[in-house]
Amino acid sequence: MEAFETILKGVQEKIAAACQRAGRDPAEVEIVAVTKTHGEEVVREAWEGGLRIVGENKVQEAAWKQPLSVSGPEWHLIGHLQRNKVRPALELFECFHSIDSIPLLDRIEHVASEIGKRPRVLLEVNVSGERSKDGMKPADVPAAIEHVLSACPSITLEGFMTMAPFFPHEKIEETRPFFRELRELRDAMEVEFGAKFPRLSMGMSGDYPIAIEEGATWVRLGTVLFGERPKAKPQRAVDAGDAGESGEGDGSFDKVLD
Numbered sequence: 001m002e003a004f005e006t007i008l009k010g011v012q013e014k015i016a017a018a019c020q021r022a023g024r025d026p027a028e029v030e031i032v033a034v035t036k037t038h039g040e041e042v043v044r045e046a047w048e049g050g051l052r053i054v055g056e057n058k059v060q061e062a063a064w065k066q067p068l069s070v071s072g073p074e075w076h077l078i079g080h081l082q083r084n085k086v087r088p089a090l091e092l093f094e095c096f097h098s099i100d101s102i103p104l105l106d107r108i109e110h111v112a113s114e115i116g117k118r119p120r121v122l123l124e125v126n127v128s129g130e131r132s133k134d135g136m137k138p139a140d141v142p143a144a145i146e147h148v149l150s151a152c153p154s155i156t157l158e159g160f161m162t163m164a165p166f167f168p169h170e171k172i173e174e175t176r177p178f179f180r181e182l183r184e185l186r187d188a189m190e191v192e193f194g195a196k197f198p199r200l201s202m203g204m205s206g207d208y209p210i211a212i213e214e215g216a217t218w219v220r221l222g223t224v225l226f227g228e229r230p231k232a233k234p235q236r237a238v239d240a241g242d243a244g245e246s247g248e249g250d251g252s253f254d255k256v257l258d
């Protein structure tokens, strides 16, 4: 196994090269260390390597991992957030990359104002239109921004997130138009709302150099830093709460909790 510092240095060099190609300052690009499915020791490794942001995609996984991990990192939720998990999520994460509906914004605002949190949020946009992907349609973004600005005083909207469709390595250039579209949407929204939305969360292990060339400020990197994820199960058995992960998207839990 290559030492983590060596791997990280290689990634940072690629980030710097992509910035140079695009005439960008590498200081604008930050790595979100995606530690999902790995143990808490990987969070420590990332932190000791100098990374400051940890990305997890499940609330329950962050709930067991966070208390065992070094304190210091900023925890970001990069996966879909179910409305019935907003309350625990707000205790664990300070930034949310994948907010994709007005009802979800309302739920976050409701709980955040109640418990005194000031979450930072990105709107996830499905620029590819793939049905398998989460995220709002680009056409629905203006209404969501309007809603945050007018009705969600606890929420800071920092920008946008997207995932490009999967392409094999030799066709990776084909991800570019999706990243570009998100940046152009951001630029248009800044003009329309006279506001700054500085964060663009785009680019993963396979495509981050292209995302950076197109304006990414947060690249979400798992595999390239920490190796392949175990396919079957997280390293630690998650508690029975995870069994509720499926079949709860219908919002019925919200009514119970409210």
Ligand SMILES: *Cc1c(COP(=O)(O)O)cnc(C)c1O
Binding pocket: 034, 036, 057, 078, 079, 204, 205, 206, 220, 221, 222, 223, 224
């Ligand atoms: C897992 C995950 C990543 C990291 O993917 P890698 O290809 O391993 O870098 C990035 N973003 C999201 C939303 C993820 O779920």
